[in-house]
Amino acid sequence: MTTQTVSPLKLDSEALSLDSVSLWQITRRRLFRRKSSVVGMIILAILILIALTAQWIAPYDPILSMLDAKPPQDIQRRSSPCIYILGCPQDQPQHIMGTDGNLRDEFSRMLYGARLSLMIGFATVSFAIAIGTVLGALAGYFGGWIDNVIMRIMDVLLAFPSLLLAIAIVTVLGSGLINALLAIGIVSIPAYARVVRGSVLSVREMDYVSASRALGGNTYEILFKRILPNALTPLIVQGTLGIASAILDAAALSFLGLGAQPPTPEWGSMLGSERNQVFTAPHLVFYPGLAIMLTVLAFNLLGDGLRDALDPRLAHMN
């Protein structure tokens, strides 16, 4: 008789396998098994592809007005989408998403917008993770007054609704994409500081850390090589979800005129500058908003998937 596992517990098949499987392999398998995370990854892959190839696939210049185009084009401001296969006359220039108020091809601007949105997401979250990790690690590792001072400052930052604090910071720094990114970055620091502090606290007193200390490891080595790798998993999850909210907040700031300034092809700013034309040219509001939503959705789906894949305790809930 072969020995079979008769445990009433439902174990994952990979846990039963005798081959050694790394955490990343397990995570990848779990991630690909979830339909919603696969959808998120597909949207994201398409967006990255568009962002990388924008300059080759965009049919027109995203910033220059076609007013001075040679040969001169017979095209109206804020014209509706014109696509041959959908009945648009052949002799008209093709503008898949129409033209905007400054006679620019909306489709080309949308493509370049993908590049900007992804950059915004990654830049703000990298900034926030870098500072949040250092602050959280210091607070968790040293404890005492350092912990108190750092975490109370984080509490104050968390006491403001995030978008409002970002607005207040940009008002002081002055409008502009870089300042908006800085503001959103600052606003998101506390989330990462808390995650890292929690992880550091949970392993600070463990035997392997004491062993490392006994072997003469210096503070830097213990903190960055022994303790911080434990914070990587929650940071990845928080970071992915953080990119989603950073893109949403940046779009909101640009919509209010505080972030990217025209003629930058940024979705929030494109939507904001045409919002009064929603009744006459709804396509100029519809496409940028849809793009923002899909991008944010992709990161949210991926973040949720990663959280469940990396933390099997949550898996049964979904």
Added chain:
Amino acid sequence: MITYILRRLILSIPVLLGILFATFALARLIPGDPCRAMLGEKATKVVCDEFNHRHGLDKSIPVQFGVYVSEIAQGDFGNSFRYSKPITELLIERLPTTLELSFASLLISIVIGIPLGVISAVRHNSWVDVVTMMWANVGVSMPVFWLGLMLAYIFALALKDTPFQLPPSGRLTPGIITVPFFETWGMQLSEGTFVFTFSDFISRMNLINALLTANWELFKDALIHLILPAFALSTIPMALIARMTRSSMLEVLGQDYIRTARAKGLVRRTVIMKHAFRNALLPLATVIGLSLGGLLGGAVLTETVFNLSGVGRILYDGITARDYGIVQGFTVVIAIFFVALNLIVDVSYAYLDPRIRLN
């Protein structure tokens, strides 16, 4: 319980001081001198000297901070040069609109979000569950300002001349007159008294004022103007509430006492509503409380899109007009409100779950 509340109150003092310090620093970091930032570029030197002296700006920084804190403690949040009015006065004028909008949104998100979450949990993995969760994912990813504009387009233009037509902006149709309830009731209130200020504040919430004066035409008009903005603003909290209800219900439904309740033959509905739902409500208190804070941020966008003269809209106008008084004053008010909200959430949590206050 009282000890717990006291402890939480004391713990929030450093945060409050931090907020005050942050907003104080914010005003000092503004390029240029605070006088011209507050009063406008055209302020003369004499006016500025007087302004600096009146606000103690000619004194040292710690003294200035002390003055700022004591001013706020007395309810003086500074002035707006654009409206030449104290922030407190603007707040009384504008806050009712935002409160009405926020509470309507919260109501929509609770009334729709909770049942959806419960059904998804009870019918785990059914089509209802799949659709609800897909929709919840889309909901949290939706830019509020985009949804607002699209709703305005659909309901004001695409559905024009149908029974579903809704107004895309404003709080009331021009021509509809509101009379404060205290005037309809013939109350003699003198301006400047607390009762007057409070009644005035309440009467600025159109729905409540219409109910108090039994003015149904006003009520209907205010309501149809509120539907689109409230719905746009409610998507994110609705999605969060539905998700939280679902996961919290799923966790509770897996507990032994639920199996016991079923095993002893209780009706399914009783088990779900009395045994499961009550216990699943706990984490919801946090989500709902924190959603209100998010609603205040979203109100800036929603009020801008729907042209509502609330706190968010005035903040937006303040930003575009570089009226730092408004930005600083409203930021500090909203942050204090947010801290109070967190406190209420924590206390209600402790009230609902004895384990927290006893620990």
